[in-house]
Amino acid sequence: MAISGILITAAVAAQAIAGEGGAEQVATPPAAQAESSPPTESGSGLQEIIVTAQKRRQSINDVGLSITAVDGAALSRRQITTVYDLVQVVPGLSIANSGNAATPVYTLRGIGFNSSNLNSLPTVSVYTNEIALPYPVMTQGVELDLERIEVLKGPQGTLFGQSTTAGAINYIAASPTDTLAGGVGATFGRFNQWNVNGFLSGPLGDTVKLRIAASHFGGGDWQKSYTRNDSRGERDKTEARATLEWQPADALTAKIMVSYWRDRSDTQALQFVRYDPLQPPGLPGPAAYPTSPSRPRAADWDANKEFKFDQEFVQPSLRIDWALSDVLTLTSISAYSHFRTQSRFDGDGTSFEIQDVVQFGKIEDFNQEIRLGIKSGGLTGVIGGSYENSRIRETLFQKFFYLSNVQNIGGSGISLIDSTIFSRSRTDAKAVFANVDYKVDDQFSFVLGGRYTRTSIDFRGCALDSGTTLPNTPAPGVTADARQFFNGLYGILTGNVGANPIQPGGCITLDNISRGGNPPTFLPTESPSNLTEDNFSWNATVNFKPSRNALLYARVAQGYKAGSFPTIAASTSMQFRPAKQEGLRAYEAGFKLTLADRTVQFDGAAFYYDYKDKQLSNFIPDAVFGPLIAIVNIPKSRVAGGEASISWTPVRGLTLSGSATYVDTKIRSFTGFDQRGNVTNFQGAPFNFAPKWSGTADANYRFALNPQLTATAGGGLSFHSKTTGIIGTSDPAYDIASYTLVDVQVGLEGASGWSLQLWGKNITNKYYWTNVNRIGDNIARAAGYGATYGATAGYRF
Numbered sequence: 001m002a003i004s005g006i007l008i009t010a011a012v013a014a015q016a017i018a019g020e021g022g023a024e025q026v027a028t029p030p031a032a033q034a035e036s037s038p039p040t041e042s043g044s045g046l047q048e049i050i051v052t053a054q055k056r057r058q059s060i061n062d063v064g065l066s067i068t069a070v071d072g073a074a075l076s077r078r079q080i081t082t083v084y085d086l087v088q089v090v091p092g093l094s095i096a097n098s099g100n101a102a103t104p105v106y107t108l109r110g111i112g113f114n115s116s117n118l119n120s121l122p123t124v125s126v127y128t129n130e131i132a133l134p135y136p137v138m139t140q141g142v143e144l145d146l147e148r149i150e151v152l153k154g155p156q157g158t159l160f161g162q163s164t165t166a167g168a169i170n171y172i173a174a175s176p177t178d179t180l181a182g183g184v185g186a187t188f189g190r191f192n193q194w195n196v197n198g199f200l201s202g203p204l205g206d207t208v209k210l211r212i213a214a215s216h217f218g219g220g221d222w223q224k225s226y227t228r229n230d231s232r233g234e235r236d237k238t239e240a241r242a243t244l245e246w247q248p249a250d251a252l253t254a255k256i257m258v259s260y261w262r263d264r265s266d267t268q269a270l271q272f273v274r275y276d277p278l279q280p281p282g283l284p285g286p287a288a289y290p291t292s293p294s295r296p297r298a299a300d301w302d303a304n305k306e307f308k309f310d311q312e313f314v315q316p317s318l319r320i321d322w323a324l325s326d327v328l329t330l331t332s333i334s335a336y337s338h339f340r341t342q343s344r345f346d347g348d349g350t351s352f353e354i355q356d357v358v359q360f361g362k363i364e365d366f367n368q369e370i371r372l373g374i375k376s377g378g379l380t381g382v383i384g385g386s387y388e389n390s391r392i393r394e395t396l397f398q399k400f401f402y403l404s405n406v407q408n409i410g411g412s413g414i415s416l417i418d419s420t421i422f423s424r425s426r427t428d429a430k431a432v433f434a435n436v437d438y439k440v441d442d443q444f445s446f447v448l449g450g451r452y453t454r455t456s457i458d459f460r461g462c463a464l465d466s467g468t469t470l471p472n473t474p475a476p477g478v479t480a481d482a483r484q485f486f487n488g489l490y491g492i493l494t495g496n497v498g499a500n501p502i503q504p505g506g507c508i509t510l511d512n513i514s515r516g517g518n519p520p521t522f523l524p525t526e527s528p529s530n531l532t533e534d535n536f537s538w539n540a541t542v543n544f545k546p547s548r549n550a551l552l553y554a555r556v557a558q559g560y561k562a563g564s565f566p567t568i569a570a571s572t573s574m575q576f577r578p579a580k581q582e583g584l585r586a587y588e589a590g591f592k593l594t595l596a597d598r599t600v601q602f603d604g605a606a607f608y609y610d611y612k613d614k615q616l617s618n619f620i621p622d623a624v625f626g627p628l629i630a631i632v633n634i635p636k637s638r639v640a641g642g643e644a645s646i647s648w649t650p651v652r653g654l655t656l657s658g659s660a661t662y663v664d665t666k667i668r669s670f671t672g673f674d675q676r677g678n679v680t681n682f683q684g685a686p687f688n689f690a691p692k693w694s695g696t697a698d699a700n701y702r703f704a705l706n707p708q709l710t711a712t713a714g715g716g717l718s719f720h721s722k723t724t725g726i727i728g729t730s731d732p733a734y735d736i737a738s739y740t741l742v743d744v745q746v747g748l749e750g751a752s753g754w755s756l757q758l759w760g761k762n763i764t765n766k767y768y769w770t771n772v773n774r775i776g777d778n779i780a781r782a783a784g785y786g787a788t789y790g791a792t793a794g795y796r797f
Contacts, residue, residue: 154167183199215240257316457562615633665687667687
């Protein structure tokens with residue numbers, strides 16, 4: 001690539017200027033040295049935590065940034081085995097189940113984007129060893145064999161790129177070891193759910209090391225129908241990772257990593273909250289349907305159907321670190337990500353075929369970053385560029401049953417549309433960036449950085465005719481001929497009654513956009529569109545260390561999230577209009593204090609976000625179908641809040657920690673449409689998935705019973721206050737109630753490497769849910785797990 005040649009030339013020139021004498025260690029060490037050993041949970045004081053938040057190895061207490069770091073031992077002890085579990089150890093983070101798809105919805109400090117589309121770009125980007133997982137649906141198998149997790153809060157656009165307006169999550173996978181090591185583990189718990197996992201690591205020669213890890217989750221049903229004798233919730237998921245590290249010379253290291261996961265588990269059934277027809281009294285079947293009991297396991301779905309995931313992800317990557325001198329290091333990271341799905345979801349929470357979705361999709365993404373690390377005297381910097389190319393294909397087979405506003409189409413006004421939705425998008429993103437950390441003296445330092453990004457998205461999509469009849473509906477015998485319905489609608493809108501512009505299997509999306517001063521044609525269209533945007537992310541941080549054990553910092557940063565297109569059952573081309581890029585300027589001041597002879601760590605921060613053009617999955621009115629989903633921009637919003645955390649080791653082996661985050665979100669200017677299609681002024685409304693209060697607490701005690709046997713005991717809790725699933729509604733049906741989850745663990749560890757742990761999660765069997773949304777005329781929610789408990793045994797050598 002041209003950018004590679006430019007940077008290599010710059011590296012050689014800079015090397016000639018800098019010379020060899022008197023220089024310090026390179027800014028970006030080889031990958032083999034870049035990851036630290038996990039901090040232990042025992043000892044007489046708190047262990048130093050090393051992070052790579054600024055793409056170089058630093059103590060967490062030297063980085064002027066709010067970071068939550070959790071090591072692999074703590075993740076294993078707390079049974080953090082899915083992305084959704086991460087909220088139990090990271091305050092201010094919410095991860096919602098998107099309901100009728102597998103896309104997690106990440107929200108950090110109130111900043112998130114609620115979309116289940118494969119092409120949805122996040123506000124919280126996720127990485128494995130700095131290798132991007134660019135779309136949230138790819139992030140569901142990253143918990144395997146970890147050294148630690150780093151959650152970086154606030155815009156991270158300078159070093160991690162756009163779509164990090166809220167922050168970034170970097171999973172650090174365990175590295176190959178210099179000596180032979182390995183381990184196996186097995187877990188069995190409630191609902192007959194089980195897991196087996198293991199790793200093997202060691203040298204293959206003088207210059208090559210290899211680490212292989214794998215895990216499989218299986219088990220029985222955890223959800224139960226409340227209208228019949230039926231159950232679902234089976235798990236069947238495999239994860240694997242192989243890392244090969246080659247160091248042919250002291251100055252050169254190459255690391256090949258291949259990550260893989262496959263999921264064939266049951267998709268989650270939703271809970272039916274309320275039938276809310278836009279045209280009362282609605283249909284008799286759903287109107288009489290019993291609502292879900294307030295129990296974690298209760299749900300409902302279409303009988304005699306398999307609603308399952310069939311998803312697969314593979315990502316080969318190559319990282320090369322070349323120390324050109326004591327001053328300069330050249331780093332190249334190349335990755336190819338491939339995701340495909342063929343999954344089926346029941347999206348309405350009833351046994352009627354109101355919304356039955358089959359999702360086919362594929363994502364192919366190539367990502368290349370090349371950067372030059374520089375360290376000379378008090379200056380540490382990085383300069384580089386990146387390129388990303390994504391191709392996404394998504395097809396949804398959906399069945400919609402509703403009352404039509406146009407009564408002379410479908411006779412009684414009852415319409416059943418069995419349609420196919422497709423979208424195709426291609427994204428090209430190019431960026432150049434630089435970041436400089438300059439240490440003025442032992443007390444003062446500052447960080448300046450910027451990134452210029454240009455993104456182009458080509459998109460086309462429409463809803464297609466399929467024309468079938470479904471037997472199990474609230475009004476049996478109604479035809480599902482989408483082509484007939486929309487040809488009739490075309491005749492009404494244009495006056496060309498009897499015309500049939502939509503052919504069998506063709507697009508049914510009608511073009512209702514005026515172009516060139518001409519009225520809309522209402523002809524079927526694939527809605528081709530292009531969105532090209534650029535932006536400049538930046539950050540400026542001032543650090544002050546009044547003593548070795550104290551850091552005060554102030555930070556201002558500007559971040560962006562790229563514009564996006566929806567994949568939806570669009571009746572009109574207006575719904576496919578993209579949302580433009582959003583921008584967030586963050587102001588933050590904080591402190592990090594190490595006290596009482598390194599037995600206490602106390603951190604805190606206050607922040608304010610000025611938010612422009614926030615992207616929102618909202619509704620636009622439609623004369624035929626009522627409110628239809630589209631992506632819109634909220635002109636002005638703001639977020640204000642603060643957080644604090646403390647860790648304390650009062651005696652050897654005992655670690656106590658707690659943290660809390662307060663977030664106040666508010667829309668300052670936006671008039672749109674609510675979930676019923678009514679014009680609404682959203683000024684003053686809070687964001688969805690943004691609880692005002694969230695917090696975590698943890699206690700762990702390790703003590704020796706004898707020289708060969710160590711006992712462990714611990715527990716933790718996480719708290720989230722009330723929030724909402726939809727912005728701008730006072731309807732309590734859309735509330736996400738506050739909840740507190742409590743976990744406990746006890747265990748034994750032998751000096752020879754064996755371990756046994758008994759554990760319980762959500763031991764109070766708290767009923768809670770993480771998402772609630774409107775599906776057609778139904779309101780449905782995604783409930784969290786109830787009480788689970790089990791045993792884990794392992795052996796390491």
